[in-house]
Amino acid sequence: QVQLVESGGGLVQTGGSLRLSCAASGRTFSSYAVGWFRQAPGKERDIVAAISWSGGTTYSANSVKGRFTISKDNAKNTVYLQMNSLKPEDTAVYYCAATQWGVGTPSPDKYNYWGQGTQVTVSS
Secondary structure, eight states: OOEEEEOEEEETTTTTTTEEEEEEEOOTTTOOOEEEEOTTTTSEEEEEEEEEETTSSSOOTTTTTTTEEEEEEGGEEEEEEESSSSSSOOEEEEEEEEESSOOOOGGGGGEEHHHHEEEEEEEO
């Protein structure tokens, strides 16, 4: 059974940092890319960052470039999203997901596997 499990969300003040983790298990993801999405209340689920399973290719949305960094630990089958200089507009539920459609694929319906989500709240 494939599982993606997120952790690391929480409440932080503007300008603070959080690191999200996405632990993958249950299959070989060598042909997959993993993306981080976020969804705020009343808004669409948007891609934030993505990485190939090999770790050689990454993608970041313009809204987070220079602030968020995606990385991967192969030994732990875990993808991380380091979020720095957080802003209130970063408040959302963050999801990790896996796709065979390539790094940075923006459409959520192209992703086969999803985690349960983790809440990130940035206070002003």
